[in-house]
Amino acid sequence: MPKKSMETLTESMFYVLLAFTRGPLCGTDASELIEKVSEGRVCIGPATLYTLLAKFEKEKYIKEISVEGRRRTYEITEKGLKACQSELERLYLCIKDAQAMGLRRTCDEER
């Protein structure tokens, strides 16, 4: 995406970060959790996954807390949690603005 990196998270970024709010995980477990919680809607392949983990670690959104063989376990940081929450707020703002513009949900998807 975009120029102004990290200000708004992409869907992939949001879900990956979100997964770690449950507790420490390795990459593969995160990816499985995301697929499960989203009921298959969101699927993060290895390329996206490890690219994001590297970026998040660099930004200190997550930190590595253990290495067992190849398995690297990460934990979300305060900074990462804040980023995740602020992304959630952004989603609410988008919905609010959509309502302000008068956009309505379609009938069959309502409630």
Place this chain on the structure above:
Amino acid sequence: MPKKSMETLTESMFYVLLAFTRGPLCGTDASELIEKVSEGRVCIGPATLYTLLAKFEKEKYIKEISVEGRRRTYEITEKGLKACQSELERLYLCIKDAQAMGLRRTCDEER
């Protein structure tokens, strides 16, 4: 962004399309409406704006309904409205999944 074009809209895409749900507009008016409704949070510069208008017209999400001098007025199509609504649904799904994962809004932003 992304490979699978148009499946999930970016924030810029969503707001530009959203603006046209209110009724026909020219690019500049759309950009001003977005800035107003989002209370300055979302600002679409000309590069982003006209790049998106061209793309949306190509995808038949909007169609040109008049040209007065340089001013080109567009109207959203049924297809465009559906795309916008389905993006809104996606936002709701993201929030639902965030709740399922246990992510809570921060106190000062609650309600």
Place this chain on the structure above:
DNA sequence: TTTTATAATATCGTTAAATGATATCATTTA
């Protein structure tokens, strides 16, 4: 103790998106 399988991570290369900067063009105003 070598294979072989499997789990997990890492990287490459391509396509797409965002956007500042700048240019173009039509209309209005001086």
Place this chain on the structure above:
DNA sequence: TAAATGATATCATTTAACGATATTATAAAA
């Protein structure tokens, strides 16, 4: 007719997504 303004168009750069593929560590089977 020149200057200002409004509106649109394009370029070049940076960043993101992700299929495909490779690498590496452990576990299981031979």
